[in-house]
Amino acid sequence: MLSMLDHKAQVIWATDCAGHVLVYFTDKFPTDIRPERAIEAGRAWIRGEISTGEARKAAFASHAAARDTHDAAACAVARAAGHAAATAHVSGHAVHAAVYSIKALVYAGFDPISEQNWQIQHLNNLIENKNR
Numbered sequence: 001m002l003s004m005l006d007h008k009a010q011v012i013w014a015t016d017c018a019g020h021v022l023v024y025f026t027d028k029f030p031t032d033i034r035p036e037r038a039i040e041a042g043r044a045w046i047r048g049e050i051s052t053g054e055a056r057k058a059a060f061a062s063h064a065a066a067r068d069t070h071d072a073a074a075c076a077v078a079r080a081a082g083h084a085a086a087t088a089h090v091s092g093h094a095v096h097a098a099v100y101s102i103k104a105l106v107y108a109g110f111d112p113i114s115e116q117n118w119q120i121q122h123l124n125n126l127i128e129n130k131n132r
Contacts, residue, residue, distance in 0.1 A: 004127050007091050008046050013126055014087040014097035015042040017119055018080040021104045025077035029069065035081035038062035045088040055088035072107035076100045 019039050041058030044050045059082045066078035080100035086093040098119050105112040
């Protein structure tokens, strides 16, 4: 289904997936804004405000944030955000943003089914809007 979207729509989906769970990082590390910046970098790339290289730099920084934490849920969020920003470079990263978002919920002790359902519905909405 993801392949039914153009590149920018895939970045939208990836950044929205990562943004949906960002709180599991920011609640524990409120002063570390690298994952938030990565999500914003993906969104800025969509708007044409930054280059792919700048989005990649933000992705690398978010992955560094993941390496800097020993909290599994926060690490997964930072990975999701990093992959979301990296989707600007290679669309194949989008699915990793979604998977890490679900992992974040599992590590935080929540049932990921509602998140998975939200991701699928959001993807369907993007596909439907594309076809309008």
